[in-house]
Amino acid sequence: MKAVITVIGKDKVGIIAEVSGFLAKKSVNILDISQTIMQDMFCMIMLVEFRDDDTVISDISGQLTELGKRMGLSIHLQREELFQSMHRI
């Protein structure tokens, strides 16, 4: 299944490295990344692919939130269908 990871916060060195390093350790495949700086705020959107396993995705979602807290960032992981259903007819 596919999911979207968003990382928002103050820009600093090593955000992409830290997040993608964590995902690599968990064998999560990154399909696409887009990233911008909006008024000093770092904004990254990643499309990632998971194995179809409930516990894995819930687990990683929790750990990403923790990672975000440690780095002073807000990190969300949400399944892709959420955005598709909210914004596409």
Added chain:
Amino acid sequence: MINPFEIMQTINMIDKENLDIRTITMGISLKSCADPDLKAMCGKIYDKITSYAKDLVKTGEDIEAQFGIPIINKRISVTPVSNLIEALPSPTVADCVEIAKTLDRAAKTTGVNFIGGYSALVHKGYTNAERVFIESIPEALASTDIVCSSVNVASTKAGINMDAVKQMGEIIKKSAELTADSSGFACAKLVVFANAVEDNPFMAGAFHGAGEGECVINVGVSGPGVVKCALEKVAGEDLGVVAETIKKTAFKITRMGQLVAMEASKRLNVPFGIVDLSLAPTPAVGDSVAYILEEMGLQQCGAHGTTAALALLNDAVKKGGVMASSYVGGLSGAFIPVSEDAGMISAAKSGALSLEKLEAMTCVCSVGLDMIVIPGDTPASTISAIIADEAAIGVVNTKTTAVRIIPAPGARVGDTVEFGGLLGTGPVMKVSRLDSGEFISRGGRIPAPIHSLKN
């Protein structure tokens, strides 16, 4: 890939604008549990609820984690318990209370936060068992924690059962007195309906109606904060633009509800029933229906124009939501529970919002007089008269109306009563001191209105 702007919009809605799924409610039919032996019946009820709903809370939490959408409540609604009482050879109040306690225990085992369906439908008349059942409501609510009760006293097809209206005024008073130490908290779990709906997922009025299937998943969305923020962006535009903006926002909110409902139904292997498109406020700042009305240009909720603004809101929410979901049901509209809405609380405290204005607002909102605290010395007949007025609005306008009113023992106008959590803080509101006793004591049935004769 999905547009980054849309992704950020969704995240903003959840993070900053309090977008959430208010409730996933599992409706469970208890028809199969009826038994002439009380102990056997309680056993069947407990077993059925705990086996059908055993994964409900866990599934809700899993969906929450994977989609990143807060799901505030997981709840259960059951077949109106008065129907089960009919199976007992000579039911007593104690028997009914025993069943309420069983529901409470079963719900706690599953981990849900409310169970609804300690209910009776008496809009045309009582059976002997229903009479006993309604007598048991105060004790049942006082001796349980998470059981919710509702009684339907009127319908457009049947008219208004004024005997039941009279009795419910007394039942509400008694419920408040039995829980005087918590300011009449039992009354917050008791709703008196006209035209009650069978698939409503919201408490305290949820029950699993007679026409429902074995088990069903209903979802209630929320999101007054999101609508308010969307309206901030169209400040000064005409009301056509306002309605259009609300529609678009309601569409997105409902799509999320539909997604969660489908996912929950798939995981639990239970059919999907309906999405209820209600804007349900919480006491959190920024999650208020009153603030939406004020955003439209009213100085404070309760000002002249409030009813028109609410009518626009209620209608636009439905129009936007209806295309977003395959099955829409429940109450679907805007709720105006006074103690659960930061804007309503302050309007009631400052005197901007009166009971009379709220009554007018209930003509165009999705339910009725909801979570209103009134002085503890209000006579039962006055409460009955308030119920009769609301029922008349519902019956004549072919809509659901309800009364959830708390005559807090010892409280006077100007006091505030703290319920905590989602139930919030209720300022004690002024009630007319004129006597309605003689009207209420007449009893009987107010006939159904002419436009109910549609066949």
